[in-house]
Amino acid sequence: MTKEKVKTGVEGLDEMLEGGLIPGRAYVVSGTSGSGKTTLGIQFLMEGASKGERVIYVCLDEPPNEIKRNMQSFGWDLGNVQVFDATPDVMNYDKTPVRDVSTERRVLYFKDVGEQIRQTPDYSPVDVTINTIQEVLKQEMKVRKYSRIVVDSLTSLRYFYIRTSEENSSMISFFRLMSDLGATSLLTVQLPEVAKPDVEIHMARGEIRLHKWVDGRGLMRGVTVEKYRGSWHDDRMRPMKITSEGVVVKTASPVKEAGEADSFVDVIERAASGMEKASSDAQSNTSPPQGEPAKPVDNPKSSDTTDAEPKGSSSGGAP
Amino acid sequence: MPSEPADRISTGIAGLDEMLEGGLIPGRPYVVSGTSGAGKTTFGIQFLHEGVKEGERALLVAIDEPPSEIRENFRALGWDVGKIRILDVHPTAKSFSKRVSLVEVAAQRTVGALREAAPSAKSEALKQASPEISIQSLQLMLKQELQEVKYARVVLDSLTSLKKLSENMEDTKSSISSLLRYLSEAGVTALVVTDLPDPGEVESEIFLCRGEIRLHKRMVSNKIDRFVTIEKFRGSDHDTMPRPMTLSDKGLTVDARKKVAKASLRTLQAFTQYSR
Numbered sequence: 001m002t003k004e005k006v007k008t009g010v011e012g013l014d015e016m017l018e019g020g021l022i023p024g025r026a027y028v029v030s031g032t033s034g035s036g037k038t039t040l041g042i043q044f045l046m047e048g049a050s051k052g053e054r055v056i057y058v059c060l061d062e063p064p065n066e067i068k069r070n071m072q073s074f075g076w077d078l079g080n081v082q083v084f085d086a087t088p089d090v091m092n093y094d095k096t097p098v099r100d101v102s103t104e105r106r107v108l109y110f111k112d113v114g115e116q117i118r119q120t121p122d123y124s125p126v127d128v129t130i131n132t133i134q135e136v137l138k139q140e141m142k143v144r145k146y147s148r149i150v151v152d153s154l155t156s157l158r159y160f161y162i163r164t165s166e167e168n169s170s171m172i173s174f175f176r177l178m179s180d181l182g183a184t185s186l187l188t189v190q191l192p193e194v195a196k197p198d199v200e201i202h203m204a205r206g207e208i209r210l211h212k213w214v215d216g217r218g219l220m221r222g223v224t225v226e227k228y229r230g231s232w233h234d235d236r237m238r239p240m241k242i243t244s245e246g247v248v249v250k251t252a253s254p255v256k257e258a259g260e261a262d263s264f265v266d267v268i269e270r271a272a273s274g275m276e277k278a279s280s281d282a283q284s285n286t287s288p289p290q291g292e293p294a295k296p297v298d299n300p301k302s303s304d305t306t307d308a309e310p311k312g313s314s315s316g317g318a319p
Numbered sequence: 320m321p322s323e324p325a326d327r328i329s330t331g332i333a334g335l336d337e338m339l340e341g342g343l344i345p346g347r348p349y350v351v352s353g354t355s356g357a358g359k360t361t362f363g364i365q366f367l368h369e370g371v372k373e374g375e376r377a378l379l380v381a382i383d384e385p386p387s388e389i390r391e392n393f394r395a396l397g398w399d400v401g402k403i404r405i406l407d408v409h410p411t412a413k414s415f416s417k418r419v420s421l422v423e424v425a426a427q428r429t430v431g432a433l434r435e436a437a438p439s440a441k442s443e444a445l446k447q448a449s450p451e452i453s454i455q456s457l458q459l460m461l462k463q464e465l466q467e468v469k470y471a472r473v474v475l476d477s478l479t480s481l482k483k484l485s486e487n488m489e490d491t492k493s494s495i496s497s498l499l500r501y502l503s504e505a506g507v508t509a510l511v512v513t514d515l516p517d518p519g520e521v522e523s524e525i526f527l528c529r530g531e532i533r534l535h536k537r538m539v540s541n542k543i544d545r546f547v548t549i550e551k552f553r554g555s556d557h558d559t560m561p562r563p564m565t566l567s568d569k570g571l572t573v574d575a576r577k578k579v580a581k582a583s584l585r586t587l588q589a590f591t592q593y594s595r
Binding site: 033034038061062063066069070073087088089090091093116117119120155156159160190191192193194196214218219 | 346347455458459493494496497500501503504506516517519520521523526527529531548550553554555556559560561
């Protein structure tokens with residue numbers, strides 16, 4: 001790789017990625033709810049904006065006014081980050097003409113986002129589909145050359161904007177579009193508590209996975225680079241924190257083993273899958289079921305989520 | 320950690336407010352999850368009761384239980400829940416005859432104060448019609464109600480039942496998305512009650528809500544042990560430890576200073592229902 005890498009905005013993470021992300025490619029940031037995906041995405045855009053790059057945030061799950069307010073608690077000024085509010089309107093369930101989002105909404109700066117949530121127009125709410133989002137991105141790219149794109153979240157896109165029968169093919173075409181656009185993009189993916197790999201993970205040029213679990217020390221966070229095409233990367237889980245400065249990753253040390261034998265999330269999961277025999281032998285069950293000796297953490301929760309084969313894991317709780 | 324300058328809305332449980340750094344951020348939807356008997360409905364009523372005490376308008380959308388039963392249950396606790404308004408969407412027995420359309424159901428909704436709740440709040444006409452309740456029809460009902468009355472708090476008990484009543488599964492995800500969006504636009508702080516989420520699925524309501532408060536119930540040596548965790552809370556710092564919770568005639572209380580005993584965390588959940 002001769003091209004200079006793109007900094008993520010998180011120093012420790014750049015170290016794990018041997019300098020950053022390869023420009024012009026699409027990457028996935030995955031994690032359970034509350035693991036910091038949105039924060040990392042915004043931080044990635046802020047890094048670009050601070051260098052005068054053009055950056056865009058495609059907002060699909062939370063409305064932009066809430067994102068703006070939530071990020072104020074980090075003291076970040078999102079003013080120069082552009083935002084495309086693709087959150088769907090309230091459905092009318094009456095026969096009213098539905099107009100297409102690409103004809104109705106434009107990209108704007110975060111500084112122009114109001115305090116209140118955008119209200120659905122009384123007549124003709126706006127319809128959002130994956131095709132129209134692709135159209136908007138193509139149009140926008142022609143006018144302004146964005147160098148960074150964040151789509152938050154790909155899970156919303158799959159859930160609420162794509163017909164079930166077309167889910168996978170639409171996802172694959174979306175990744176193709178992201179490559180064609182030439183910007184470095186981060187696409188967030190919400191993982192269930194027990195992970196199943198989806199097509200978007202396969203299509204991404206890399207996956208940064210954010211982990212969150214509870215053990216005797218309280219809420220713990222870690223980050224792994226699950227996949228990174230065309231570059232060497234750190235293969236250990238590193239401790240992560242969300243501080244007043246945003247996401248911080250420490251690469252000096254891998255995640256330490258918990259003093260407590262059992263994370264309680266794990267207990268719930270095993271109870272769910274009927275793996276729990278008796279509370280007394282819970283302690284002996286804590287090592288990762290597939291026996292990965294190189295695993296830096298003795299945390300069943302995180303080994304669950306990093307497991308590539310859901311059926312192979314004996315602690316998988318999927319019904 | 321990030322600081323939050325804005326106002327918060329109290330949950331009605333002092334210890335939980337402490338865990339939430341002052342309470343919930345107003346105008347956003349939140350999930351309360353837990354097994355059956357974990358205290359979800361009690362929490363919901365307590366949240367509405369707190370609002371009513373402050374002179375706010377509070378609405379309970381009752382799907383699981385008829386309003387008369389809810390009133391009886393909380394009267395036993397000595398609570399005056401009379402001022403909480405209630406929208407009864409308890410489905411009537413199916414008559415398997417021609418059903419009226421969803422819009423007609425919405426037009427016939429009845430909202431009354433909880434104190435007026437009669438054994439059966441449904442009108443005779445509605446009973447004969449045997450309407451279908453769905454996420455769509457509920458949204459239409461709420462729309463009419465919220466246009467007339469400015470509610471600050473809404474509790475939906477429970478979304479799990481509502482999902483089961485909505486027959487067309489393909490529309491469920493986007494309908495939930497639309498309903499939660501509607502509540503946000505109306506500016507209400509909403510609590511959505513659900514069963515424990517399936518660990519192998521991304522449940523759309525939990526994914527879309529701005530926070531999840533999970534109520535846990537375990538059997539520890541012949542005694543029910545309760546605790547609460549905050550799984551997610553957007554835009555705010557929060558307590559990350561599980562905290563002990565008690566259910567008494569004062570409702571739910573949480574001690575945000577105490578730790579949950581290790582024994583409780585290790586013991587399997589006695590009544591966990593993951594059936595789906």
